[in-house]
Amino acid sequence: MKTLNDFNFENKKALIRVDFNVPLNDKFEVTDATRIISAKPTIIKILEDGGSCILMSHLGRPKGFQDEFSLKHIADKVEEILGVNVITVADCIGNDVETAAASLEPGQVLLLENLRFYKEETAGDEAFAEKLSKLGDIYVNDAFGTAHRAHASTTIVAQFFEGKKCFGNLLAQEIESINKVMETGEKPVLAVLGGAKVSSKITIIENILDKVDHLIIGGGMSFTFVKAQGGKIGNSICEDDKMELALDILEQAKAKNVQIHIPVDVIAADDFSNDANTQILDINAIPDGWEGVDAGPKSREIFHKVVMESKTILWNGPLGVFEMESFAGGTIELGNSIAEATKNGAFSLVGGGDSVAAVKQFGFADKVSYVSTGGGAMLESLEGKTLPGIAAILK
Ligand SMILES: Nc1ncnc2c1ncn2[C@@H]1O[C@H](COP(=O)(O)OP(=O)(O)OP(=O)(O)O)[C@@H](O)[C@H]1O
Numbered sequence: 002m003k004t005l006n007d008f009n010f011e012n013k014k015a016l017i018r019v020d021f022n023v024p025l026n027d028k029f030e031v032t033d034a035t036r037i038i039s040a041k042p043t044i045i046k047i048l049e050d051g052g053s054c055i056l057m058s059h060l061g062r063p064k065g066f067q068d069e070f071s072l073k074h075i076a077d078k079v080e081e082i083l084g085v086n087v088i089t090v091a092d093c094i095g096n097d098v099e100t101a102a103a104s105l106e107p108g109q110v111l112l113l114e115n116l117r118f119y120k121e122e123t124a125g126d127e128a129f130a131e132k133l134s135k136l137g138d139i140y141v142n143d144a145f146g147t148a149h150r151a152h153a154s155t156t157i158v159a160q161f162f163e164g165k166k167c168f169g170n171l172l173a174q175e176i177e178s179i180n181k182v183m184e185t186g187e188k189p190v191l192a193v194l195g196g197a198k199v200s201s202k203i204t205i206i207e208n209i210l211d212k213v214d215h216l217i218i219g220g221g222m223s224f225t226f227v228k229a230q231g232g233k234i235g236n237s238i239c240e241d242d243k244m245e246l247a248l249d250i251l252e253q254a255k256a257k258n259v260q261i262h263i264p265v266d267v268i269a270a271d272d273f274s275n276d277a278n279t280q281i282l283d284i285n286a287i288p289d290g291w292e293g294v295d296a297g298p299k300s301r302e303i304f305h306k307v308v309m310e311s312k313t314i315l316w317n318g319p320l321g322v323f324e325m326e327s328f329a330g331g332t333i334e335l336g337n338s339i340a341e342a343t344k345n346g347a348f349s350l351v352g353g354g355d356s357v358a359a360v361k362q363f364g365f366a367d368k369v370s371y372v373s374t375g376g377g378a379m380l381e382s383l384e385g386k387t388l389p390g391i392a393a394i395l396k
Pocket residue numbers: 195196197198201219220221222238293294295317318319320321322323324352353354355356357376377380
């Protein structure tokens with residue numbers, strides 16, 4: 002696996018694919034700069050080597066040139082985080098960009114305009130990738146969040162850098178963290194999967210059964226398993242067409258000696274709102290008119306015990322409707338347990354959109370071993386797929 006340490010960037014121009022697809026508010030201010038902060042070590046290492054950096058990224062899903070998706074909105078933030086002047090250009094290919102790249106001095110940083118202003122980016126167009134490739138001497142992919150896309154700047158461009166391409170620090174760290182859980186993790190290995198739907202997690206569950214000793218299935222997903230086993234789940238969310246599959250997963254787990262933990266009780270609400278009436282019920286005895294919205298106290302206790310006994314922990318998906326304060330308790334307690342286990346020496350990885358949002362919101366981000374910067378990329382990695390952006394560097 003080629004990393005930054007395999008190159009000396011002195012007097013070299015590094016063409017770096019970063020994922021600066023960060024959330025902006027209506028004043029175009031960056032509301033979560035994690036992805037920019039995470040790319041800093043790679044950029045600084047190259048500058049300290051005596052090289053220069055050409056940063057390229059997408060922002061959102063624009064249709065053609067749309068000012069609201071311009072990377073100029075984030076240039077000040079990038080400059081503030083890096084502590085280095087950032088030169089911007091109004092395009093990502095073309096004469097002006099080539100001139101700006103060619104005149105870049107060691108120690109300087111150039112930020113290109115949104116790659117997705119060209120449909121050729123997402124189409125993985127070779128001619129577009131070749132134009133990008135002309136800008137730099139060495140290609141560095143540090144965009145884990147976009148590594149599951151076979152786009153021009155994440156994948157295709159790599160073919161023009163034979164022997165001159167590598168992973169950035171962030172991407173290398175993401176790969177290492179996933180490997181720690183999926184391949185080399187100290188046992189017992191635990192995966193906690195939550196979230197709304199079984200259907201979006203099936204491939205992950207099936208892949209992960211070969212890797213873990215314990216699997217907690219929480220959140221909205223659990224009701225499909227409970228109903229499939231004959232439980233009464235009231236109005237809780239359920240995918241009836243996945244009940245067969247749920248039973249099959251339970252069988253597979255038994256055969257593979259994986260212990261599955263499904264909540265035994267829930268906080269049930271009579272309405273999907275923060276101020277609904279609530280009661281604690283056994284998960285398989287929820288009357289009509291009530292729905293399970295969070296893990297109950299007995300379940301939390303069981304989950305705490307499993308977490309504390311585990312040496313490697315993966316967490317993807319909340320245990321309840323954590324966006325509503327009244328139903329965030331189970332997710333918060335799980336976060337507390339994982340933080341405590343991490344303090345005691347376990348390795349913990351949090352990945353996926355909503356679980357990452359939850360750990361940030363509740364202040365656990367620096368109490369776990371690693372928080373992934375990838376949403377879809379993380380989920381596809383857990384499905385066991387080799388991401389195209391990663392494969393292109395390994396080639
Ligand atoms: N019991 C429940 N009933 C209804 N919704 C639930 C329940 N438990 C969790 N959820 C909802 O599931 C949603 C998260 O599910 P989802 O599968 O999208 O998340 P994720 O796995 O964290 O992230 P990703 O976006 O990466 O898939 C949250 O919005 C949460 O409110």
